[in-house]
Amino acid sequence: MSHDHAHHVGGDRRRLAIAFAITASVLVVQAVGGVLTGSLALLADAGHMASDAIALAVALVAxxxxxxxxxxxxxxxxxxxEVLAALVNGLLLAGVAVSVGSEGIRRLLEPGDGEVLAAPMLLVAGAGLLANVIALLVLRGGDRGSLNLRGAYLEVLGDLLGSIAAIAAGLVILTTGFMPADAIASLVIAGLILPRAMLLLRDVVRVLTESAPHDTDVEQIREHLEGADGVVAVHDVHVWAITSGNPVFTAHVVVEPGIFERGEASELLDRLGGCLRGHFDVEHSTFQLEPAGHAEREEHAHR
Incomplete structure (x- = not known):
């Protein structure tokens, strides 16, 4: 692991630890508040925060x-x-969304399930909102380079939006007495969570299936390498990611015969590796240098 990546992981751990402490502290308040006020939106938010706490713990361990x-x-x-932790987070998000959505629909179809105490609901939802804002600020920035941290970030973001929905429902109930607002807010929360879970799972699948990173243009890299002095052609190219932000590149490079005759193979390898680091942010690269005749003999194995 490079020094930069190790420093990045250390920063992730600090972010995750702080966010976990905040989330775990507020979880109990939201759960108790949801039970005491009879609010499904608050219970949905508490359930999502419980999944947040689990997801943050998993991400921290990962x-x-x-x-x-x-x-x-x-x-x-x-x-x-880290990618496996993001997979767990995505599945947790999807599970919470389905559970909250189904309960919200049930309450809409079966009204009169009990009165919601709007004023206490607003206080608890407000506390949850404040905690989520702080946790989100702690995690912000790290989500761009790590699938693991992105999963945790999306967990907290969904919970923040859920707190806003719960506050809105509490205000509607307090001012109009419209009790179904609580169930509607829970459906909004579910609708906010599910798409983010699907996007996270999509990115996880891309890494686990060793697809090229979405921001990587393989043909552009090939053409760039073929423009290097002494390079005739580049083939059998493979690009994948060990984890988010850590791509790996391998390729067979056909070179001019003079490269071997003049003993310049090592220098060429250094130039090709530096090219990938400087232009495409690829730290881990492996090249197999081949004379032109060798490539022609093995062409059937690479195409």
């Missing part, structure tokens, strides 16, 4: 495991554990 060095059995290290 970031610690991911920092372990590579071994002879795990040659790339344990960074992919």
């Amino acid at each position: 970031s610690i495991v991911a920092a372990r060095p590579a071994t002879s059995r795990h040659t790339f290290g344990f960074q992919r554990v």
